[in-house]
Amino acid sequence: MAITKVWLDESNDECVSCGACEAVCGAVFSVPEKMVVKAGVDFSKYEADIKDAAESCPPGVIKFK
């Protein structure tokens, strides 16, 4: 199923601003302080990278569906 939503979920752990997500997929993720998901991105173009970024996030706070 196509990814239609990507978000930062800090209900259990916090983003540690490591920049890994931006390094893996700078088209979707930006880390000015804590991670933000860029606006207006067609997530379906970056599905593999979004999954890789979520897996590479140390605290596991990147969620998508």
Ligand code: SF4
């Ligand atoms: S990889 Fe995870 S912890 Fe690191 S900046 Fe991105 S969201 Fe934050």
